[in-house]
Amino acid sequence: MIKDMKWWGWGDPAFVFPLDEKPLLWPFIQKSLGLNAATRQTPPVDRASLRLPEPRTNAAFMQAVQGVLKPGQIAGDDEQRLIHTYGKSFPDLFRVRQGIVGNAPDVVLFPESHAEVEALVAAATRTGVKLVAFGGGTNIVGGVEHLDTAAMRVTLDMRRMSRVLEIDRDSWTATIEAGAPGPKLEDDLQALGFSLGHMPDSFEFATLGGWLATRSAGMQSDAYGKIEDMVVALKLVSPAGTLATKLTPKSSAGPDLDQIVVGSEGILGVITEAVMKVHPNPAVKDYHGVLFPDFESGSAAIHEVISRRAAPTMFRLQDADETQLAFSMKAPSAGLSGFIQSQVKKYLKARGYAQPCLMMVGFEGDAEYVAEMRRKVIPMVKKHRGFHLGNSVGKTWTKNKFAVPYLRDILMNHGCMVDVAETAAVWSKLLPLYHAARNVIKEQFKKEGYPGYIGCHISHSYVDGASLYFTFASQQLPGKELEQYYRFKRLITETFMRNGGTLSHHHSVGYEHRPWMEREVTRPGLEALRGLKHALDPHGVMNPGKLIPPADAKTTSAPTPAASIPVETP
Ligand SMILES: Cc1cc2nc3c(=O)[nH]c(=O)nc-3n(C[C@H](O)[C@H](O)[C@H](O)COP(=O)(O)OP(=O)(O)OC[C@H]3O[C@@H](n4cnc5c(N)ncnc54)[C@H](O)[C@@H]3O)c2cc1C
Incomplete structure (x- = not known):
């Protein structure tokens, strides 16, 4: 059974982020982003008023499809076309919530076997339609959006092939x-x-x-x-x-x-x-919280543990701003535990943890392995001034980890811009890059004269370096929402590139990162990718406009991502 996400936001249509259970969260957000009772509400357009473009059809292709698939594997209805129009980036959600859906696929197909995919790709190649493979549609760089403006646009939803x-x-x-x-x-x-x-x-x-x-x-x-x-x-x-x-x-x-x-x-x-x-399947999963007085100490702790090959299953180190956001999601404790927590807080504040950074460290495996890793790793992180909070924080984190992305929908209903940017760098460049990226965004908020939030965590760690994951948010500038978003996106991406970071550690390129690809892989590298594309897809059937910039694109030394974004006007 395929579970579709909501058309206007993230995730399960039946799940609502439990804001009521987190009384500290909304005041924290209001303060960080300058929201108040007068802040404009920006709900998505009414579904009934949303008009999809007239579907194009390629008779030869559709005839071939009917010979391969059963009627239940072919969906030309607006509901399915809408769900498959975009991924889940801020520009995707902003546009769909405004009713901008000009790039909807003309038809969505649901193959059920390798042989069916072979027949569909061959038919598309013969008849000149464009194909986009669609998994969960969760990408945030424009990966599943159709960009071709002439041919019939076909999306292959792969989720019936799931065994x-x-x-x-x-x-x-x-x-x-x-x-x-x-x-x-x-x-x-x-x-x-x-x-x-x-x-x-x-x-x-x-x-x-x-x-x-x-x-x-x-x-x-x-x-x-x-x-x-x-x-x-x-x-x-x-x-x-x-x-x-x-x-x-x-x-x-x-x-x-x-x-x-x-x-x-x-x-x-x-x-x-x-x-x-x-x-x-690991028998034991044991996740712990550790507090550090600053991001540098936590990062040094990860670096030491990893380079001594004492590999925990997960390290996630939040900077001070992201830690504040995480703490604001906690339900306040009452009674004795509330009292103890306030005493611990005072104790830590007096010892230099006024703006603490929270690390989650996880161990998975059989009981013996987990106990041994914990014995090795916890003392090492304590050496870097890590204050061990125990595993109750870990249990809460594990329980809530998939709920956080739902918060963006609430923020978008309140006229906010929210998105993420991620990179990776070697250890010697990591902290300078972190500070440069954070500063450039903070400065930009100041320059533009409105409050904004930027937080970061180390999300993945290696012997030679780590990945940094930033979340940034502010109120939208009415009428200029996408320009505003791309200004921030361009600034942070430029900062990554200038400071030795990769264009993307795990979100990929799509069309959003395309203007920087030459700088990422060099011109011969790009030519190699073009050669591969030409060898496997000489007629440009598969996902046009993604990953590789067009050969005649102007130099990417002054990237203008906005120009490459297929934004239609409402
Ligand atoms: C809230 C949120 C959290 C996220 N967290 C993470 C994270 O922790 N780590 C991470 O790596 N990413 C994360 N992402 C990004 C996204 O989930 C990943 O890029 C994911 O790998 C996309 O998988 P998908 O099945 O949804 O692919 P889609 O979004 O459907 O497609 C992504 C790209 O892959 C292509 N594609 C899909 N299926 C196939 C196929 N079978 N054959 C060929 N091409 C195919 C598509 O054409 C498209 O170009 C997050 C995104 C969101 C919105």
Whole structure:
């Protein structure tokens, strides 16, 4: 059973972020963003008033489709076209909430097998329609939006291909169909005693194929790796035919084609299945909170632990601003525990933790392994002035971890701009980059004369560096919402690039990051990508306009992302 998200926001239509249970949160937001009773309300347009463009049709293609799929696998209704129009970035949600849906697909198809995908890709190539592969539609860089303005636009929703096809208990590998959404994939594997252990914040809706196509990172990547570290073999249906890589643990037979397909964002073809490394389902999951007096101490603690190869399953270190936001989500404690907490707070304040930074550190595995890791890691983080809060904070975090993205919908109803930007850098550049990015956004809020929020956490850590994940928010500038957003996005991305960060650690390129691609990979690197695209998709059928800037694009030394954004006027 496929679970669709709400058309105007994030996630399960039945779930409402429990603001009432968090009495400190709204006052914190109001203060940070300058909201008050007079703040304008900006609900989404009424669904009934929303008009989708007249669908285009390509008779030859549709005739081929009818020969391949059953009627229940073909959806031309407005509901499905609307749900598949965008991903979930701020510009996506802003536009859909305004009723701007000119780039809706003309039809949505639901293949159920590798053979059906082969037939559909071949038919599209023959007849000249454009195909976009759609997993969960959770991407936030414009990955699933149709950009072609002439041909029929077809979206392939992969979620009916969601089975675990095979488990190899000796090798700890599983063959899984690419449309498997996180919860189904984990439930099916866990029923077999295994786990993939890939849990991005978008886990509830994102799919294996989407993760592979975007080089995704889950919360527990410190132990299990990013998705590209977990893939052993895969199948890609391209317009040039099916590319299937060999099931073997390692190989030196030329460049690694798995790694060429991973991160290809649907521009080379459709990933239909993959063999993934899995591990026995961990018996114990133990998450702890640790407070640091500042971001530097917490970052040094992570660096030391990781470089001494004492690898916890997860480190997540929030800076002071993000810690304040996290604390404001806590229900205030009453009675004795409230009293104890206030005493601890006073004690910590007197010892230099006035603006503390919260770290979550997680251990997963069998009981013996978890106990050993905890014994090793907790003393190491304490050496860096880490104040161990115990595992009750960890339990609360685990319980709430998938609820936070729902908060953005409430903020967007109150006229706010909210989005995220992420990067990674080597340790020697990480803290300078962190300060530069934070300062540039804070300065911009000051320059533009309104309050704003920026918080950051270290989300994934490696021996050689780590990933930084920023969230920024302010009130929208009425009538100039997208220009405002892209001004901030451009500033922070430029700061990443100038300070040695990658263009994206795990959100991929889509069209939003495209203007910086040449600076990320060099001109010959771009030419190599163009060559690959030409070899596998010579007629430009697959996901046009994503990842690779057009060959005639002006130099990217002065990127103008706004120019490349297909924003229609309402
Ligand atoms: C609230 C929120 C939290 C997020 N948290 C994280 C996080 O913690 N870590 C992280 O890595 N990302 C995160 N993301 C980003 C997003 O979830 C990831 O990019 C995810 O990998 C996309 O998966 P999907 O199945 O939704 O793919 P989609 O959004 O449907 O597609 C993404 C891209 O992959 C292509 N694609 C999809 N399926 C296939 C396929 N079978 N074959 C070929 N191409 C395909 C699409 O064409 C598109 O270009 C978050 C997003 C949101 C909104």
